[in-house]
Amino acid sequence: xxxxxxxxxxxxxxxxxxxxxxxxxxxxxxxxxxxxxxxxxxxxxxxxxxxxxxxxxxxxxxxxxxxxxxxxxxxxxxxxxxxxxxxxxxxxxxxxxxxxxxxxxxxxxxxxxxxxx
Ligand SMILES: [Zn+2]
Numbered sequence: 001x002x003x004x005x006x007x008x009x010x011x012x013x014x015x016x017x018x019x020x021x022x023x024x025x026x027x028x029x030x031x032x033x034x035x036x037x038x039x040x041x042x043x044x045x046x047x048x049x050x051x052x053x054x055x056x057x058x059x060x061x062x063x064x065x066x067x068x069x070x071x072x073x074x075x076x077x078x079x080x081x082x083x084x085x086x087x088x089x090x091x092x093x094x095x096x097x098x099x100x101x102x103x104x105x106x107x108x109x110x111x112x113x114x115x116x117x
Pocket of ligand 1: 090103108
């Protein structure tokens with residue numbers, strides 16, 4: 001059955017780890033000590049006071065050994081303008097960012113992550 005109440009916005013979770021940015025399809029929690037050991041120095045998104053959010057891209061088995069740290073959340077406007085990404089997109093800051101451009105949030109905030117010229 002299809003719902004007419006389909007959300008107009010979707011919150012996407014991304015992981016920026018080891019030089020790549022991927023959208024995560026499934027999210028779960030990992031205890032803080034375990035997270036710190038698995039991803040040293042990574043400031044991820046909290047799940048609650050005791051755990052952090054981790055996830056896997058679509059098609060990857062949900063298991064801690066495959067987990068990537070959730071480092072960014074982007075509120076994506078499903079019916080937004082889908083304009084081409086610009087500096088505002090790349091330079092977006094904050095743990096939760098709003099996006100309505102064609103990248104779907106992938107590029108948001110990447111300007112601060114990649115120092116490539
Ligand atoms: Zn963008």
